[in-house]
Amino acid sequence: MALADRLRPFVSPLVAIIAVCCVVAGFWHLFAARSELSITSASVGATPITIYREPSDKAAPVVVIAHGFAGSQQLMQPFALTLARNGYIVATFDFLGHGQNPAPLPGGIADPEASGKALIGELGDVVAYARHLQFGDGKIALIGHSMASDIVVRYAEDHPDIETTIAVSLFSRGITADAPRNLLVIDGALEPSMLTDEAFKIAAMANNGTARERVTYGDFKLGTARRVSLSAGVEHIGVLYARESLSEALAWLNEAFGRNRSGFIDARGPWLGLLFAGLVALARPLSGLLPQASSVPLGQALPWPRLIPVALAPAVITPLVLWKLPTDFMPILLGDYLTLHFGVYGFLSAAGLYYFEDGSKRAASFSISRRAFGIGVAAVASYAIFVIGLPIDRFVTSFMPIAERLPLILIVLCGTAPYFMADEWLTRGEAAPRGNYAFTKICFLASLAIAIALNLHRLFFLIIIVPVILIFFTVYGLFSGWVYRRTNHPLVAALGIAIAMAWSIAVTFPTVSP
Numbered sequence: 001m002a003l004a005d006r007l008r009p010f011v012s013p014l015v016a017i018i019a020v021c022c023v024v025a026g027f028w029h030l031f032a033a034r035s036e037l038s039i040t041s042a043s044v045g046a047t048p049i050t051i052y053r054e055p056s057d058k059a060a061p062v063v064v065i066a067h068g069f070a071g072s073q074q075l076m077q078p079f080a081l082t083l084a085r086n087g088y089i090v091a092t093f094d095f096l097g098h099g100q101n102p103a104p105l106p107g108g109i110a111d112p113e114a115s116g117k118a119l120i121g122e123l124g125d126v127v128a129y130a131r132h133l134q135f136g137d138g139k140i141a142l143i144g145h146s147m148a149s150d151i152v153v154r155y156a157e158d159h160p161d162i163e164t165t166i167a168v169s170l171f172s173r174g175i176t177a178d179a180p181r182n183l184l185v186i187d188g189a190l191e192p193s194m195l196t197d198e199a200f201k202i203a204a205m206a207n208n209g210t211a212r213e214r215v216t217y218g219d220f221k222l223g224t225a226r227r228v229s230l231s232a233g234v235e236h237i238g239v240l241y242a243r244e245s246l247s248e249a250l251a252w253l254n255e256a257f258g259r260n261r262s263g264f265i266d267a268r269g270p271w272l273g274l275l276f277a278g279l280v281a282l283a284r285p286l287s288g289l290l291p292q293a294s295s296v297p298l299g300q301a302l303p304w305p306r307l308i309p310v311a312l313a314p315a316v317i318t319p320l321v322l323w324k325l326p327t328d329f330m331p332i333l334l335g336d337y338l339t340l341h342f343g344v345y346g347f348l349s350a351a352g353l354y355y356f357e358d359g360s361k362r363a364a365s366f367s368i369s370r371r372a373f374g375i376g377v378a379a380v381a382s383y384a385i386f387v388i389g390l391p392i393d394r395f396v397t398s399f400m401p402i403a404e405r406l407p408l409i410l411i412v413l414c415g416t417a418p419y420f421m422a423d424e425w426l427t428r429g430e431a432a433p434r435g436n437y438a439f440t441k442i443c444f445l446a447s448l449a450i451a452i453a454l455n456l457h458r459l460f461f462l463i464i465i466v467p468v469i470l471i472f473f474t475v476y477g478l479f480s481g482w483v484y485r486r487t488n489h490p491l492v493a494a495l496g497i498a499i500a501m502a503w504s505i506a507v508t509f510p511t512v513s514p
Contacts, residue, residue, distance in 0.1 A: 012285035019282035026275025030395050033266060037084050044129045046103040047122060048073070049093045051133065052084035059137040061163070061257050062089045062130045066123060068146030068169070069461050070334075070509050072099030072398035075240060078266040079143055082246045085264035088253065091130045095148070096122055097333070097510035099398035108333050108512035115512075119151045127155070127162075139163050141253055145240060146171060146464075156180030160223070164256035166249050169236055170199055177205040181223035184252040188239035189230040196230060203228045214248075220256055227252065236464055241269045272395060279388055280475055287482035290379060291372035294488035298366070300358060301429025307436055310352035310426060315443040318345045319451035332408055334462060335509040339415035341451065342501075345444065346418030353426045368489065376487050380479060380496025385503050388475075401507045408511075413502035417495065419444075424494035428484050437480070441473045465508075472501065 042049045050073055053060070063083050065076045073080075073092035080090045096118055097105030107114030127140055142165045144152030149167035156162040157179045164182035169191060175183070185199040203211035206218035206226040218224035231242035239245050246265050254260055302310060322340055330336035393399035401409065427437045448466060452459045480493040487493075 012288055015281055016285040019278040019285075022274045022278025023282065026271045026278060027391075029271040030268060030275065033081055033085075033264075033268065037081070042129075044093075044125045046101060047093050047096075047126060048100045049091055049126060049129065050080075052080045052090040052092070053135065054084065054087060056087075057135065058087070059135055060087055060089050061139040061141060061253070061259075062091060062133055062136045063141045063143060063253065064123070064127055064130050064152075065090060065092045066142070066144040066148035066152055067092070067095065067098065068144075068148050070098070070465065071145070074099070074393065074395065075397045076143075076145065077395065078241050078246055078268060079249060081266045082250055082264065083253065085266075086250055087259065087261050089130075089133060089136055091126060091133070093126050094398070095119055095510075097512055100402055102402055102404050104331060104511040104513040105333070106513050108510075116151070116154070119148075120155050123151055123155050124159075127159075139257060141165070141256065143168065143249065145169055146236065153180055153183070164220075164225075164253065166252060168245065169195060169239055170202075171195070175202050175205075177218075177226075178222070178224045182218075182220055182225040182256050184227045184229070184248065186229050186231065186239065186245050186248055188234040188236060188242070189232050190235040191239070199228045199230075202226060216255075225256070235467075237467075243267065268395065275391060275395075276388070279391070280478060283383060283479055284482050286383070287479075287486050290376050290483065290486045290492075291369065292487055293373040293376055293492050294366055294368050296366040297428075297430050297484075297488045299424070299429030299432075299484075299490040300353060300426050301432035301436070302353070302356060302358065302426050304433050304436075306356040306358070307426065307433065307439070310349060310356055311440045311443045313352055314345045314348035315447040316450070317348055318447050319454055322451065323454045330408065330411060331511050331513065332506065333510045333512050334459065334465070335408070335412060335505045337451075337459065338462075338505055338509075339412045341415070341448065342419040343415035345447065346415070346420070346422045349422035349426065350418065353422055372487070373489060373492060376483065376489070376492035377495045377499075380483055380493055381499040384476070384479065384496065384500035389500075389503070397508070399504070399507055401503070404511065405506050408506040409499075409502050412505045413498060416498040416501045416505075420494040420498040420501070421491055424480060424484075424490035428480075428490035437477055441470075441477065445470060445473075472504065476500070 038053050038055045040051045065079055067073055067075050073094050076092050080092050084090045094101040096103050105115055106118045130140060140162055142152040142156055142162055145168040149170045150172040152165055153167055153172040156165045160181060165180045166184045168186045170185050185202055187196050187199050200211050203217055203226040206224055214229050216225055216227045218226050229248040231239050231244040234242045243265055250262060318341055321344055327337045327340050389399045423440050427440055445466060452462050476497045483493040484490055
């Protein structure tokens with residue numbers, strides 16, 4: 001017996017042990033970062049708020065932190081923990097239509113004036129609440145990311161009692177040399193040049209038209225301080241986790257408030273990576289516990305000459321079909337379009353699969369266990385939603401739905417189910433071409449890129465979401481392969497993943513009202 005054959009029985013247990021160690025280490029470090037803080041929940045009207053502070057009686061400035069589009073207050077935890085561990089009182093919250101906030105966002109993309117006004121009003125309510133927090137010294141600073149950078153800047157311009165503002169990935173107009181007071185702009189070095197160029201223009205207002213990175217211009221006492229910092233090697237989301245971003249924010253607030261305490265900087269990135277790598281790897285040995293759903297491997301596994309037209313046609317046709325059609329049939333911004341894109345793409349893929357079907361790959365005789373099939377689907381969906389999703393909800397962004405979002409999951413599933421069922425059936429099977437699964441996902445992402453290019457105004461924010469979809473495709477693809485090799489049925493993983501993707505879309509994108 002070859003050495004590889006002798007070692008094979010030990011592979012799954014070894015993977016499981018290593019995966020569990022990674023998960024334990026990740027959880028331990030992530031919880032340890034919070035352990036020295038008092039973290040409490042509150043609400044202002046329907047707006048959920050979380051307060052972070054040290055268990056101390058010392059008065060301190062309050063920093064109100066606002067998340068960006070399709071984000072939630074969990075996404076801003078790196079800033080919240082860093083500042084709270086260094087003596088500040090921090091308030092984070094979920095904007096209208098986001099996270100656990102049940103109230104929809106008025107206007108949406110169709111009426112930015114209405115949505116902006118509503119968000120600024122909500123921020124004002126949170127600031128008013130923050131001013132009266134126990135142990136707050138009455139001084140307020142604002143931090144906003146992406147969409148919220150514009151909201152905090154506009155609010156601070158109208159409220160000069162805001163001591164300082166930090167805009168991360170700044171999108172805003174109307175900034176002057178002295179309004180808002182004491183402005184720090186933090187961008188990721190890999191963000192689009194239109195953002196970084198605008199940041200330097202803002203800093204240059206305080207220095208006769210020129211500015212350099214990480215040089216403070218103006219005067220804090222006069223409220224004219226300006227500074228730009230680019231965090232190396234990160235983009236629009238990574239900027240929230242970068243050590244440089246957090247260090248710059250802490251140093252800026254210390255300067256603005258005349259404080260000198262510095263120490264803890266949240267470093268969750270590697271530990272999140274370790275945690276989720278462990279959870280994903282753990283799925284491999286656990287998949288071996290699934291019952292076999294089919295007596296023989298099912299699926300078409302189309303060869304490349306047939307796969308290419310089946311994969312490319314929906315990628316081109318889907319964005320063209322949806323280009324001029326009204327897609328705002330759901331009260332969930334961009335989630336409605338994604339639902340239709342998945343659905344149309346899936347039906348076109350199924351049609352191509354039917355046309356190019358290889359009759360020789362139909363099994364002459366096979367049996368399917370409905371019980372095993374149902375157990376497999378439930379296990380895949382549960383693992384993706386709860387085992388992966390609960391840590392996401394705790395440490396990354398809101399992932400557990402409020403009651404108002406539950407019906408939306410079922411509607412989105414009507415789009416994701418056809419896509420994943422067709423895709424799994426055409427890529428899985430005996431003698432499947434190497435790389436076929438990755439190729440169909442690349443085609444789907446290219447299709448989204450075409451859709452964005454055709455309707456940039458409406459679908460612009462999908463640019464931010466595409467990298468997240470790529471991550472999901474990668475993780476779900478691993479699950480799919482492991483599950484298929486155990487169950488012999490491509491639709492087990494297809495339906496489980498379709499449910500998980502529908503869940504992700506329905507809980508992530510903001511709900512809106514006319």
